[in-house]
Amino acid sequence: MQKFLSVRRAALLLSCCAATLSSHAWAQEPDAEDAGTITVTGRRISQSAEAIGEDKVSNVVAVTREALLSAPSGISGLKMLEQLPGFNVQTDGALGLYEFGNSVQTRAFNLDQIGFVVDGIPTGRSDAFGGSPVFRYVDNENLGVVEAAIGAGDVGLPSYSTLGPVVQYNSIAPQDEMGLFVSQSFGDFDMKRTFIRASTGRVGPFKAYVSRTKLDSDLWRGPGSVDREHWEGQIHADLGGDSWARFKFVSNDFFDYDSPTITRGQYNCVTRNALGQCGRDYAYIENVPNTTTGFAPTAPGIYYSNSAYTAVYNLAINVRKDKLYGATFHAGIDDGVWAESTLYYEDKDGYGVSPDAYGSTTRGATPGSYLRYLYQSEAGLPVVAPKGVQYGLSGVGGDRYGITGKLHWEIGSNALEAGVWAETDKYHRTQARYNTVDGAPDSAPNLNELVYLRRDYRSKRDILQVFVKDTLKLMDERLILDLGFKGLTMDYVQRGYRDFDDYYRTRTIAGVLRGIPGWGPQANTAHYTDMFLPMAGLLYKFDGRTQVFASYAENMALPKGMDDIYSVTRPGTSALVPQPAPERSKNMELGIRTNQGQLYASLAAFYTKFENRIQSITSFVPGGGASTETFFQNVGRVRSYGVEFAGTYKPSFLDGLAYGNLNVTYNNAKFKDNIIGSTVIPLAGKFLPDSAKWIVSGGVTVEPASWLVANFSGKYTSKRWSTFVNTPGSSVPGYTVFSAYVDIGDGLSFGPVKGIKARLNVDNIFDKDTLSFISAQPSGDGFFRPLSPRTFQFTISGEI
DSSP: OHHHHTOOOOSOOOOOOOOBOOOOTTSOOOOTTGGGOOOOOOTTBOOHHHHTTTTOSSOEEEEEHHHHTTSOTTOOTTGGGGGSTTOEEEOSSSSOOOGGGOEEEETTEEGGGSEEEETTEEOOOOOTTTSOOGGGSOOGGGEEEEEEEOSOOOTTSOOSSOSSOEEEEEEOOOOSSOEEEEEEEEETTTEEEEEEEEEOOOBTTEEEEEEEEEEEEEOSSSSOEEEEEEEEEEEEEEEETTEEEEEEEEEEEEEEEOOOOBOHHHHTTSSOOTTOOOGGGOOOBOOOOTTSTTOSOSBTTBTTOOGGGGGBSTTOEEEEEEEEEEEEEEEEEETTEEEEEEEEEEEEEEEEEEEEOOOOOSTTSSOOHHHHHHHHHHTTOOOOOOOSSEEEEEEEEEEEEEEEEEEEEEETTEEEEEEEEEEEEEEEEEEEEEEESSSOTTSOEEEEEEEEEEEEEEEEEEEEEEEEEEEEEETTTTEEEEEEEEEEEEEEEEEEEOSHHHHEEEEEETTEEEEEEOOOOEEEEEEEEEEEEEEEEEEEESSSSEEEEEEEEEEEEOOTTHHHHHSOOOTTOOOOOOOOOOEEEEEEEEEEEEEOSSEEEEEEEEEEEEESOEEEEEEEOTTOTTOEEEEEEEOOOEEEEEEEEEEEEOOGGGTTSEEEEEEEEEEEEEEOSOBOSSSOBOOTTOBOTTOOSEEEEEEEEEEEETTEEEEEEEEEEOOEESBTTOOTTOEEOOEEEEEEEEEEEEEEEETTEEEEEEEEEEESTTOOOOEEEEEOBSSSOOEEEEOOOOEEEEEEEEEO
16 A cells, blocks of 8 residues: 555645525425534525535535526536536536537646546446547536536546546436426526426325426527427436435437637737628638629639538538436445446447538648549549538447446445446447538438548447545544555557548659559557556544545556547558557545535645646637538646635624635646647647636625526636647637526526526626637647626516
């Protein structure tokens, strides 16, 4: 156990989520004197013990049900996290529904290095192509709590992508009474959302609910829409004693049009689109005739050969259809002894569409659609000549299944836990270009006319994780020690056509560059094992109000972007990409939390060491208009340190009229190594892109009457860099955005309808116009998404 003891103390703890917000008629209010715990009470304040992670040996914070039900209806599972200290969340739109417009940073980690678990089911990787982003599998009305361990997640939590942080989304249990809950929302950009949940109540040993959400909205920027139909179902069975079973089902059908990332010049109106739009209004356009200036054909006889036609919205869409099934069995074996197991299956299907330009007809030029077609035709592939703009179809699909198991056994002052998790994740990716009927971007695709092929591969991840943990309580349970470790084995294989060179190559024959057959389908494999990844934690209770804690954890993760890493062909050879090193981290935190009569708060410091960070690098596809490609590269070591504070204060002199909350995060995250290659990329000492040094958020909630609650809150995000090398002039200035809500009703009844509430949410009250989302680049400048404008939403709900 020397590895445990050699841990370096570091940094102070993280803190808590001071979730301020709304109580639902189906969520029982905690007793203010429950078990003698001192709490700050209020209709928009969660139980303080939960808010500051009381009795946890590591920093655990939460978004409570009260907060979830006061947020705008339909916010994504990622946008929920912006209420937590330590999380830098940037999304596209007030609800954060655009799947390619989400970024999350916490300490040294981004979205792909955070683990997510829904009702005990790990969601795997978070990338929108082929992954299982958590926002596809949750609705805020069905959630009881969102709990985040920011730096040192429990060794028993299943995840092969986490380097420390793990976020758990736990659903509400079905209610004991039969009922129907309905919520209807309306908002800007023609947003309409209907949520219905029907509950059976208790029927013998069973109780269940099923819910349906239908959301339709226009994009806030440019033409197009977002459409989401979401189903959830849960059955809970009482098996007698302490034993129970839970069965759940989620179906998510999602369709949206893309909106483009933009350059700083487009945002600053140095350049405009064909309609003259710039700034935060810069967007794709609807189809325009080529008589418009700048749209004249560039190839003889090809009406839509101008690359300007790739800036239209018709061929920029995303479609996802995902289903998740889970079954959890909990067996109460004896006093202090129980076992629990979860089986799950996920079916993933979908596709994306992007336009591709006609390109050059000159052999040897940068390959565009025409040259790809020409060379693949000469190599013997069944392709036809492009007619203009192409329909670029990228297929994503596969399935994922696994099982978790855990045994808990209390012996005297010890609580022992041991468990196992096994998962197989299979993925199929295709990428090709097809003609539209007449080459126009608004014409129907002709899937019988293949213009060129790019990718067709299958990958598989086989995961095995085991863990052992001992929780020891000493000194009348004032001192708690957690010692544990996990072992992780990960196997990866990819087979098929990786990229263009597997389909065709070029060679000069008789002085002419011609296409010849490519390398053909290839196979890549990777294997990673570490059977001792330790975690240690300590908690000491000074009294019933104040406690200190410290934790240390080591983690290993499958390199993010494995499919993209291995779907790259090396110039001039069929050689495979070498196996990348696994990402590794060491997380240390130290903190204090207190729960006083008018205040609960948490102060924490952290220190993180991160090795073999895999960083995505995004660039535009030559000849692809606004289409981009992402490549992944090992950028070496990263270290991050900082302090996080969270607290809620309800002064007694206001007699319950108002209370406030405050979260403050300082995070200093820098690269430690340069990237050595044909050109050195000087990263050492540079700040991580998109990582804010300071994040400050807080709000005031007032309860002037039993039927009225109002909240005003703000969040400041400091300057962030858009390049890895922190190029002068590539920073995004800090900004502050404000939001508010008013909740009216809180228990009003009308005939058979009870629990009637009306809520008005306003996002970006002062209509702040700034860049928010960053797509970072190695140097030069990044690409961006602007902050969405002021947005109103009105929701009315009730139950029968």
